[in-house]
Amino acid sequence: MKEVRLMKGNEVIAEAAVRAGCDGYFGYPITPQTEVIETLMEMKPWETTGMVVLQAESEIASINMVYGAASCGKRVMTSSSSPGISLMSEGLSYLAGAELPCLVLNVQRGGPGLGTIQPSQSDYFLATKAGGHGDFRMIVLAPNSVQEMYDFVSLGFELAFKYRNPVMMLSDGVIGQMMEKVMLSAPVPRMTDEYIKEHYGDWALTGKFGGRAGNIVTSLELDPAIQEQVNEKLQAKYQKITEQEVRYEEILCDDAEYFMVAFGSAARICSKVIEMARADGYKVGLIRPVTLYPYPSKVIAQRAQQAKGFLTVELNAGQMVEDVRLCVGNHIPVEYYGRMGGMVPTPGEVYEALKDKIINKLK
């Protein structure tokens, strides 16, 4: 049944996982996302849906437990925050190489190193370009509300299975820790073994039932000619993802002359900035990428035709701005504004930056 509740972003992940028919969660405590596993342990879903919840000894173990469980054709996930995600890089690469579906939540905190436990968006590069070694991509979903954190769990599983690929939900400490109203959807049952047999039995490890040939989940191929084909197959898949799975939101873009591009919590700040700018008579719009990979390049390139300038707003040193510049080109300015180290700018600060770096320069 549907239900409305006031919930914290991290807690809602636990609720979403159980309601999405998740088969297993493997995790390790790290601020600011530990409420995910705490909430799951409190919910005891193994007594209701049969979902497994296990606290691993490290993020390395978590992601490899995910690898094992995903090999079985099951809906499995983990969550962590930036330093923990670094530890998962190896596993993410293996998951992508072996084409296994899974959902990985990154509730980002500031870095580098141990950094801070305060919110940040400084894993944009990691999530979209450098998830691990080798040529691979993850589908990256960037929620900007507690509701989207909820929704992107089932969406994440859907995409992960559609493409047999890891999906990363790239949230941050702001959204993970804040409380909002959230609409919970009706629970979906876990996949039965029969369902898995029917839909995934051709690759999943289930034991060699029914006299089928043995299944092997691996990312190893020593023959370079074959490994190149494996890579080409992966690239073709990523191409398909790029064509079919771009998601974004546009706010007041139709008549806009100045554009802000921001995702996640930064986009929330920007939506307030638009109001302030519009009140002063500046035609400002916001493009919010919802998928960071695949990136909404086309819409940004298209909006560049009508734009006088772009400002990306990011809780990092300016990472996504590189992608926006690739979409826009050099004919108009593309600038960045952001704070680092866990500092979150106020709408007023961002508005000043917008005026300073874009509007006033182009007047």
Added chain:
Amino acid sequence: MAKIKGTVIVDKERCKGCEVCVVSCPCQVLKLSSEVNGKGYHFSYMENPEACTGCASCAIICPDSCITVYRQKMA
């Protein structure tokens, strides 16, 4: 008097000539050939077939599963 006799068949293309079977045979039946197989290995063969009792020691230790053992009670 009935006598137990054995024989082994070596899949000589699987055999890598490691000689572990030769030293494991309690009856000194096996030896490495002077010929080589397709991969260049001196494969194992029965040099002294009459002595084989079919105890399967050679096959049990063979790392490459290339020895099949038969045994029969002879009249």
Added chain:
Amino acid sequence: MAAEVEIKEENLVYGKNRLIKDNIMHYCPGCSHGTIHKLVAEVIDEMGLEGECIGVSPVGCSVFAYNYIDIDWAEAAHGRACAVATGIKRMYPNKMVFTYQGDGDLAAIGTGETIHACNRGENIVVIYVNNAIYGMTGGQMSPTTLVGMKTATTPYGRDPRLHGYPYKVADMVAHLEGVCYVTRQSVHTPANVRKAKKALRKAFENAMAGKGLSLVEFVATCNSGWKLSPVAANQWLEENMFPSYPLGDIKDI
């Protein structure tokens, strides 16, 4: 002339197990892995677990175990086999899940995953092939390399002042409550192969009975890495490996 033994099914004493694939193994001549693979296949076959079994192969020489034993397999990242096996076993608590790992994979890079799987008492079998060297990368020191032993990274012999001491995983994990069975076996003589098979079968039975984790260590050879012939390596094993890694059950409850 004496009569010949007739080559027919009823006279068959021993042959290649049907779960051993026809692929020729990439292992060096005389490598213990081949014999241990055979035992794994035979135990699975004899217990009727072919359709229930999921193996996890490591990084190391036995990475391609999945090419040789005809069951379902996952290939794990280096050292992570016990975590991968945990993920599988938690999804399928009634299936037979085992890892197959060398000493580099299990005792060096995978120490954490191994010990915690043991400590959680995962109902899996850990098959641990200890030949005191990194085979695949060309014979470097592993944590279990003997004191004084020459390897590619200890060309003057392992010096405990530099590299510490041979790491005895089996003795260590035997202390953990989640572990029900720890044994050291070898496959260097037919008699030892027979014993080892019984031990392996017991481990598989423990896992299916939910008794906890069983670790079967095979004290094995790497004749290429040791720079010995297969036969000489088996002798070196007895003389040098067994004093540090004595055979027999360490824990059986």
